[in-house]
Every structure is written in structure tokens, then in C-alpha cells.
Amino acid sequence: MNADKRREIFRRLAIAIPEPATELVHRSTFELLIAVILSAQATDKGVNIASARLFPLANTPQAILALGLEGLERHIKSIGLYHSKAKNIMATCRMLVDLHDGQVPGTREALEKLPGVGRKTANVILNTAFSQPTIAVDTHIFRIANRIGLASGKTPLEVERKLLKTVPPEYLQDAHHLLILHGRYVCVARKPKCGECVIHDLCEFKGKTI
Numbered sequence: 001m002n003a004d005k006r007r008e009i010f011r012r013l014a015i016a017i018p019e020p021a022t023e024l025v026h027r028s029t030f031e032l033l034i035a036v037i038l039s040a041q042a043t044d045k046g047v048n049i050a051s052a053r054l055f056p057l058a059n060t061p062q063a064i065l066a067l068g069l070e071g072l073e074r075h076i077k078s079i080g081l082y083h084s085k086a087k088n089i090m091a092t093c094r095m096l097v098d099l100h101d102g103q104v105p106g107t108r109e110a111l112e113k114l115p116g117v118g119r120k121t122a123n124v125i126l127n128t129a130f131s132q133p134t135i136a137v138d139t140h141i142f143r144i145a146n147r148i149g150l151a152s153g154k155t156p157l158e159v160e161r162k163l164l165k166t167v168p169p170e171y172l173q174d175a176h177h178l179l180i181l182h183g184r185y186v187c188v189a190r191k192p193k194c195g196e197c198v199i200h201d202l203c204e205f206k207g208k209t210i
Contacts, residue, residue, distance in 0.1 A: 001149045003168070005202055009150065010171035012198045013178040020177035022128050025051060029104045029129040030096075031059050036124050037089055037116045042079050050076045061093035061102050088116030106130045120156065123176070133172040135163050140183030141176070147187065149204030 014020075023044045026032040031051070038047045054075040058064045064072060073086045092114040096102055104125065105111055111122035123136035135141065137156035141163075145151040151162035167175045186193050194200050 001204065003166075006150065006166060007168045007171075009148075009199050009202050010168055010175065010178065012202075013182055014171065014174065016198045017178055017181050020174045020181060022124070022177065024048065027055075028059065029125070030061065031055055032129055033092075033104050033117075033121075033125055034064075034089060036121050037092070038076060038079050038085055040085070040116075040121075041081060046079060050079050061096040064089065064093045065097065085116065091115040092117065104129070123160075127173070127176050131173065133164075135160055135167070135172075135176045135179075137163070138180065139189075140187075141179045143189060144179050144183045144187050147192075147203075147205050148199070
């Protein structure tokens with residue numbers, strides 16, 4: 001795929017999605033961090049339901065530590081893998097208090113040292129909270145990048161590196177959310193809605209329905 005086609009893809013996506021942003025409800029960087037940790041193998045809708053119970057009572061590292069592990073689990077038990085996620089959140093909160101004055105750090109190195117935070121989660125925080133031009137390759141982005149010919153790769157890291165090299169600079173900040181939202185609502189996994197797609201004529205997907 002050449003540079004002109006890539007630029008046109010993102011130009012159209014930016015028009016179709018004028019306010020690309022996470023659908024995880026949050027009011028602070030810390031709330032975003034907790035929501036993203038909870039979102040592993042869970043839907044944003046499910047996370048928002050759980051965080052609506054948790055955050056009014058505890059939305060700082062200190063407050064979550066005060067809940068205790070069992071108290072935290074009671075608020076997030078509707079989320080899959082909540083036992084392990086609760087342990088990671090408690091350990092992360094302890095590190096934030098002990099090492100970062102209760103603040104979420106803004107570097108990849110520091111973020112990836114937090115329990116429950118891998119490269120994808122760190123990228124989400126860096127992009128959404130700290131406005132860094134990173135791309136967190138989740139299942140949606142991995143699927144779309146390979147499907148439409150934007151950036152082929154066998155691993156999320158391979159796709160991420162290709163996207164960072166090939167996404168037009170003016171769209172790099174928003175590319176993460178543009179691709180996720182397009183994948184979530186249009187370029188879905190089983191039956192992509194090609195008839196509703198604003199980039200269908202630019203797509204290299206062999207199984208197009210139009």
C-alpha cells in the first residue's frame with residue numbers, strides 16, 4: 001500500500017470519526033490506568049459498569065489500597081479474571097504510592113514495571129493520557145491492519161512497528177482510536193460491514209462483500 005492510499009484512508013476515517021477517543025469512562029489518568037488494566041479480555045461496556053461502582057468510592061491509589069483486596073474484588077467481580085486483576089491493581093497502587101508519589105508515570109519504562117501493565121496498556125496510557133503518538137495494537141487494530149493491507153504482521157509488535165513507520169505523521173496521534181473504533185463498529189471480525197465502510201474502495205480485503 002502506497003503512502004497516498006494510507007493518507008486517504010486516515011483522512012476519511014478522521015472525517016467519519018471526528019472525535020476519536022477511548023470509550024472507557026475516566027476522569028483522571030489513574031482512573032484510565034485502572035480501567036485499561038480491567039479491560040484485558042473484557043469489553044469497555046463491562047469495565048464501565050464496574051468502574052461506575054468503584055471510582056465513586058476509590059479513585060486514587062491510596063483509596064484503593066484502603067479498600068483492601070477483598071473490598072476491591074467486591075466492586076470488580078463482574079469483570080473476567082477479577083481475582084488476578086485485583087491483585088495486580090493492589091500491587092500497582094502500592095508501587096504508585098511508594099515510587100511515584102501516587103501519580104501515574106509518563107514513561108514506557110516506568111509504566112511497564114507496574115503489575116498488570118504490558119506494552120499494549122502502556123501504549124494506551126501514553127497515547128490517551130500523555131498525548132504521545134503511540135499505537136496500542138489490540139485485536140481490532142491487529143485485524144484491520146492485516147485485513148485492509150495497512151500493515152501486515154504476524155505479531156502485535158510487528159504490526160505496531162510497521163504502523164508507526166507508515167501512518168502519516170498528521171494522523172499518528174489519533175490513529176490508535178481511529179482504527180479501534182472503525183474495527184469495533186464497521187470492520188468487525190466475522191462479517192465486516194463493507195457496505196457502510198468509508199474506505200471500502202481502498203481496502204485490500206479479499207473477502208469484500210461489495
